[in-house]
Each structure stands twice: as structure tokens, then as C-alpha cells.
Amino acid sequence: MTKVIGLTGGIASGKSTVSGMLAQVGFPIIDADLVAHRLQQPGQPGFERLVDQFGRGILAQNGELDRARLGQLAFGNSDIRKQLNQLMQPLIRETIMEQVAGFKRSRVPVVILDAPLLFEQHYDDDCDLTVVVTVDYPTQVQRLQKRNGYDRKTAQERIAAQMPLAQKKAQADLVIDNNGDYHQLQKQVAQLVQRLHSI
Secondary structure: OOOEEEEEEEEOOOOOHHHHHHHHOOOEEEEEHHHHHHOOOOOOOOHHHHHHHHOOHEEOOOOOOHHHHHHHHOOOHHHHHHHHHHHHHHHEEEEEEHHHOOOHHHOOOOEEEEEEOOOOOOOHHHHOEEEOOOOOOOOHHHHHHHOOOEEEEEEEEHOOOOOOOHHHHHHEEEEEOOOOOOHHHHHHHHHHHHHHHHH
């Protein structure tokens, strides 16, 4: 029986780093962001839906989706964010569930569902275990500024547009604290790997 492990976190919390570590030791990853990116390529259904809803102003000069421009719209406006989720989430969910079904047919023991909106979109209902990567707020702001080149205010706005990490932490089965260094994170992931091998 395939176990589905939901992995989530906030922006700049280190979730992608943890996902990469799990992939390195052989766990298959279903990456919800990657699914979304593929669905938003020209000729794909998500691309068509977005252009129909928001117009050609969301496209780059090469005709592809300008993700930065769309992100700017969405982060600054909860109504647009809601529309975006209503357009894209059914397609993303369908694709993810198809991938999960494929792993189950192949009898893969454990698959990781890496999803930033794990709780918001209720993917946790389809998971056997949920893991959240957390970081304290000042560190999260600092890492986001460094990673994306944002000023402090923009970083804070991006974080505020998401479900609070404290809320995700309260809902998760397991918490990885990423306030320390890379070595400390590796130790926690190693403990998680041991647990995943035993379920």
C-alpha cells in the first residue's frame, strides 16, 4: 500500500531543500509547483484559462506566461488570488491525483507530495502523514529578502499573503524546524527518512 506524505511550509522556510534531500535518498516527489508550471505552458489547459481570465497582459514577449507579473497581481489582491486558485487548482489536483494513482499502481511504498498549499487546498485529506517545514518570522523575512532580492516590506507582504506557518504547524503531524544550519536540517531529515522507512 502506497503511503502519501504531504510536505509543506511557507515561502523561504526551506521546504524545497527538504524535498530535495528526500529525493536524493530515493523518494519519488510529486511537486505541486512543477505540476502548475507545466499546466501553465503555452498550449496547456491552465495557460488557456489564465489568458482567458486575465488577458494577454500576463504574457512575456516570447508568448509564455510572465509568472513574475502574475505573481505580483495575485500577491497584491486577494480577489485575483482567489480567481487564480479557482482556475488552476482543479487542474493541479487532477494531475496530482493521477500521479498518485500511478505510484499506487506501481506499488511504490512512499511518495512525497510537495505542496505549498497542502492545507489550503485540502491535499492533507489524501495524505497518510503531513510534514511542515517551519522557520521563525525574522529568519523567514531575511531569507526571502536574500533569495528573491526583495526589500523588507515586499518580503513581509509575500509572507502575509500565505497561511501563517503557526497554523500549518498546528495542523501537521510532524514539524521540521529550519531555524538552524544545514547540518541540523540534515539531521532532522534523516530522522524523517527513518520514520518513512518504517511506516
